[in-house]
Amino acid sequence: MQPIWLGFPSVSCNMFVAHHYQCIMRACTELKQWLNTVIYSYRLKHSNTHSELATLLIETFLKLRQSSQPIVTESLHYEPICEVVNSSILRVLQVAVSDLSVRGGIPENRSHILIIKETSIVAIYSGRGTSELRIDEILFLIIVANAFDHSKSSTRHSLLILESCVPYTIHIQRVENGLDVIVLIECGLHQIATSLFALLKSVSASPTKVDLIPKQLKELKKMTYKPNQRHQWCESLIWRPEQSHNQSAMSAFCRQILRGYEAVCLNPSLLYAAVELVSRVIDDIQLSIPIESLSQPCRLTPLLNIYPGLVHFVLIDRKNHRMISPNLPLERDDSTFGNMWKIFHTSLEWLNEGMHNLLWNDKQLCYSHAIWIEDEANKKLQWRPNWDIQTGTFGYPSLIGSGFYENLMKGGLEDEEADPTHYFQFFCIHLAITSPSIIVEQSERLANYLKRFIYPSVGKLEDIF
The missing domain is CATH 3.30.450 (Beta-Lactamase)
Structure with missing residues (x-):
């Protein structure tokens, strides 16, 4: 079965979160809030895929608030697993992160792997040097994993990639016993997103912060030279102080910045690049974890x-x-x-x-x-x-x-x-x-x-x- 790709831009997902539970992956929050007002309504109006996905995630969240202790209490429940089994699983995930680095060139400090069962955590492993996942990010992943009906497709080969979580790509695959393996890969675009926001904030300020714009634009151009020649859009960004007095010119300048955001942060080629590699790594995880040892009685029930x-x-x-x-x-x-x-x-x-x-x-x-x-x-x-x-x-x-x-x-x-x-x-x-x-x-x-x-x-x- 071919991997499933669901196009759901970061700005759209953030709007969904802002109205319902304000949780989104670690992109520049303020940048996405600014972009919401410009892009979100257009995207949902003109894209059935985006509307359906937003509806699906909202419905799943509301359903889990009536059936999941972790979701309603905003806390993590870990499956009752003995220390030996837990250590064994973490070693498997550590090897998987290393494989992503060796075979795919994905640095260990950009990879996270989670194993969840319904809304409970089996294991979480983050590569060396990564920033720690926040509680709202983990709960959001649980909601995403529960949103899709894996039974409608091959549970072994279905791989979901959401474009919604810049600066992450998310890979989800259902394995045995109802376990979901989630692989997060940081795209390394946080600095660019932050710079974009700083530039947009200066452009949209009233009065416009004319003195800051040239410096911020120069820093942004310097950053965007690195990601695989995707900097060409930035060369078209030319700032002249007299633009600040022309509303039409300012609007055009903002639109160029938005197009750059899509070109850099929402580049589909980034999403597809690791699909086959991650799928193989998840298969290796499935073969290595002691699934039969995961069903253990809770010591608190007595x-x-x-x-x-x-x-x-x-x-x-x-x-x-x-x-x-x-x-x-x-x-x-x-x-x-x-x-x-x-x-x-x-x-x-x-x-x-x-x-x-x-x-x-x-x-x-x-x-x-x-x-x-x-x-x-x-x-x-x-x-x-x-x-x-x-x-x-x-x-x-x-x-x-x-x-x-x-x-x-x-x-x-x-x-x-x-x-x-x-x-x-x-x-x-x-x-x-x-x-x-x-x-x-x-x-x-x-x-x-x-x-x-x-x-x-x-x-x-x-x-x-």
Whole structure:
């Protein structure tokens, strides 16, 4: 089967993200926001492919917000794998990154490989010297991988390449047992994108920053000489100070810059160059990873039998964006699975209004939620007592990429000079007949146990609620 190519320009993808969960790969964000207003509506109006892809990703995101704990909580869930198997998989991915370098000339500092199962992480490996993938980038990849129906084509040979993620190309291939292997390759165009934005910002400023334009244009031309003779468009960029007084001339100059962006950052030849190589590398990964060893029981599930009335729990280490939780029931019509979304969405709505601790009962189940920050001495730091912050100031929880939890930590504490060491969020479900005092007691004991599960040397915190 021939590889599938989905043309979805970076600017289009960013517009989709801005409206729905503001998450996109590491190109110059402000550049793409500027380009959105110029190009996006035109592209969706005149391209059914772009419209269909945008719709597909939006629908997938909204669906996963009602069925995936990692997506709704903006955290990563790692499959329960023993240390020996995990080390073996990471060695396989390390060899794969080396193969991309040796056989394809792709530098190790531009390659990332992920293995995911549905919305859980099996393994992540980034080549030596790469910049670390952000949480919103990883969650975006999970959404992309879940957006496509692999059953409609050969799962072994289907290779998806999205043009949407400059400065990355993304290669996704379904292998055995529902695993998706994702290979990201950085195109090395971040500096050019940044320079383009600086030039556009100067041109579009009011009044126009005439003094900066010649210097910025010179730097841009110098950068674009390197990428395989794709600099020719830049030679046509000629700036004359008198242009700033002519709106038509300024518009034409901006259009030339936009054409250059497409020529350099969205060059299809870059996307196709590594297709066959990456496909072979993914095949090698599939043959080498111990797939049969990936299905292991979660060590946390037995805790549900230790605490009377306990139905489900989720602890999130917000500093590292990782969650730990028992396995949810496989039957999606199970009431526990359905009730999880009630605790998530209700808790996050109130959290957005400044309610950091919450306990409520709907006569069937009792739900509790707490979010807290600790200092180095394991002391709980106090939130601001008068919560007069306008809704949306910190972003929005459950809106991937808005930076809500980071902003909450920076601006929500009473002591602005405090030095946060640990940052946790805890969701819990009990049977409705469980008394509130028992719920609080169990929740605190369980949360402290889970903290030690992550940080064995961390002391006990007494007053979570």
